[in-house]
Amino acid sequence: MTNPKADLLQGTLDMLILKALSLGPLHGYGIIQRLRTLSDNMLHVEQGALYPALYRIELKGWVSGKWGQNETGRRAKFYKLTKAGQRQLKVEEESWDRLALVVAKMREAT
Amino acid sequence: MTNPKADLLQGTLDMLILKALSLGPLHGYGIIQRLRTLSDNMLHVEQGALYPALYRIELKGWVSGKWGQNETGRRAKFYKLTKAGQRQLKVEEESWDRLALVVAKMREAT
DNA sequence: ATACTATACCTAAAACGTTTAGGTGTGGAC
DNA sequence: GTCCACACCTAAACGTTTTAGGTATAGTAT
Secondary structure, three states, X not given: OOOOOOOOOEOOHHHHHHHHHHOOOEEHHHHHHHHHHHOOOOOOOOHXXXXXXXXXXXXXXXXXXXXXXXXXXXXXXXXXXOHHHHHHHHHHHHHHHHHHHHXXXXXXXX | OOOOOOOOOEOOHHHHHHHHHHOOOEEHHHHHXXXXXXXXXXXXXOHHHHHHHHHHHHHOOOEEEEEEXXXXXXXXXXXXXXXXXXXXHHXXXXXXXXXXXXXXXXXXXX
């Protein structure tokens, strides 16, 4: 069983990051891995996409970052979901659902 | 019952255009309307997005355009799905499904 | 007549997010 | 002592969409 990779659609990354962080605080590098795991190896988020995205959403107040260290003692910047981030996750999930529904409906058409 | 509008995600427009044309040839302006109807008024595709997209996918051979006239006699450029376009629609629908599945799976995670 | 609206096309600048590709530095394994 | 995994960051290029402009025709209302 091989995996056809799932391509990220532009605009979904924020939702995915927020979702990953909703399972607990994590540093950037770890978010990539968590997304990979959660998706059964189907999603690979590039660092060049992730770090700017984290910066973006931190500015918006959806996550807050703090320098710390991981289990093995290495320095890393940990991000956690803020209250606003939780709300935003809901918003983004709802608009995903809305689009998914629309696409499904259109697919039914003959 | 009002409609919260569904935003188009970058990268889905081609699939939507191909789907619209899979129901029969149509001119650009009509594609916008057909998408609107099919989506129960939730999707509005901008002309500035549509015409470049049509040009793009015609170059790729997924649709072919020909000048003609509509029912009321106005000139309009009609596009129809090619064989390659039908295949491409399948491809795009499959990758949409793949991503939708991944997103659903991740949403389940706790 | 003339104004307005809907139809139908097209284009260019700007905004946006992602990919690609470069870089730094640390720590552990071989 | 060299390599790989971890962990961060940035900039240029790329592709798509938004925004905002434009042309032209036909029908309807004033």
